[in-house]
Amino acid sequence: xxNLFMLLACIVATSAMAQKKxxxxxxxxxxxxxGCYEVEFNFAETFSPDKDYQxxxxxxxxxxxxxxxxxxxxxxxxxxxLLIVGDTMIIKHWRQDWxxxxxxxxxxxxxxxxxxxxxxxxxxxxxxxxxxxxxxDGPRYEASGSWVHVDGKNYWxxxxxxxxxxxxxxxxxxxxxxARTNRQEITxxxxxHEQDNKKILREGDEDKLLAWEKGWNTYTKTEDAKCNVAKExxxxxxxxxxxxxxxxxxxxxxxxxxxxxxxxxxKVLFMQLFSLQDDLINGRSYDxxxxxxxxxxxxxxxxNTDQRLGLK
Numbered sequence: 001x002x003n004l005f006m007l008l009a010c011i012v013a014t015s016a017m018a019q020k021k022x023x024x025x026x027x028x029x030x031x032x033x034x035g036c037y038e039v040e041f042n043f044a045e046t047f048s049p050d051k052d053y054q055x056x057x058x059x060x061x062x063x064x065x066x067x068x069x070x071x072x073x074x075x076x077x078x079x080x081x082l083l084i085v086g087d088t089m090i091i092k093h094w095r096q097d098w099x100x101x102x103x104x105x106x107x108x109x110x111x112x113x114x115x116x117x118x119x120x121x122x123x124x125x126x127x128x129x130x131x132x133x134x135x136x137d138g139p140r141y142e143a144s145g146s147w148v149h150v151d152g153k154n155y156w157x158x159x160x161x162x163x164x165x166x167x168x169x170x171x172x173x174x175x176x177x178x179a180r181t182n183r184q185e186i187t188x189x190x191x192x193h194e195q196d197n198k199k200i201l202r203e204g205d206e207d208k209l210l211a212w213e214k215g216w217n218t219y220t221k222t223e224d225a226k227c228n229v230a231k232e233x234x235x236x237x238x239x240x241x242x243x244x245x246x247x248x249x250x251x252x253x254x255x256x257x258x259x260x261x262x263x264x265x266x267k268v269l270f271m272q273l274f275s276l277q278d279d280l281i282n283g284r285s286y287d288x289x290x291x292x293x294x295x296x297x298x299x300x301x302x303x304n305t306d307q308r309l310g311l312k
Contacts, residue, residue: 036227037064040061041061108141108177132162155185157184179197181195193215199212247299251307296309
């Protein structure tokens with residue numbers, strides 16, 4: 001009996017060590033996405049079930065992008081992206097949060113609406129949720145999946161519904177949901193964001209597939225000095241965007257449906273928050289309490305649902 005207990009204890013210890021090793025590999029892969037990158041964005045529609053569908057032109061673009069951690073602990077890593085345009089202009093880009101064995105998601109439905117979903121514990125064991133946020137730190141898409149480390153490959157893959165990408169949301173009205181399969185793979189040159197997307201028209205409970213799309217976005221590492229201007233920009237504005245994230249977190253904590261208006265006073269939300277950033281920081285002593293109230297007031301105006309942000 002004693003030998004059996006010792007064997008069981010050995011099995012448990014070995015399993016725990018293997019789990020820790022796997023998690024450490026996951027964390028390293030997430031961190032490996034940080035750095036200064038030359039980025040190429042490539043998208044092409046590849047197939048449609050409708051023989052009369054008019055395929056849209058391929059999309060291709062490039063940029064210099066800085067990716068860096070703004071928060072980190074054993075179960076959460078937050079990576080911020082900043083675009084550098086013309087060597088001097090900084091555009092706050094998307095953000096990706098990685099949460100270990102997370103059960104709480106906001107699933108995109110359609111028309112700027114996200115529904116809260118709680119996943120069973122058994123479904124997320126050993127997995128990481130990637131939560132992707134808009135440039136204004138509002139919700140975009142979220143999914144849970146496993147990092148895979150095998151045969152020299154390191155990648156994460158999962159599927160989720162999302163709003164239209166920025167490259168199309170002001171140009172296309174023929175679909176309202178992009179069903180994305182995202183694969184993020186660490187490579188010898190940096191990392192690859194590969195996508196297999198379906199463009200869907202969702203009306204009620206019916207989905208109509210318009211077309212498939214392939215995305216191939218390469219992040220090629222370059223010298224860090226090229227991104228110094230982005231680091232300086234973040235040093236100036238980090239406090240403001242920390243407060244923006246904090247206000248959004250108040251809303252996410254409600255665990256209720258979130259629905260956001262497309263425009264208020266003919267302006268989308270990110271325009272208002274970017275303008276507020278400049279009003280609160282340029283030439284002024286920054287007051288976090290004042291800033292959070294103004295951020296709450298701004299986001300509140302865009303909510304279609306009944307949540308009331310706690311103004312102080």
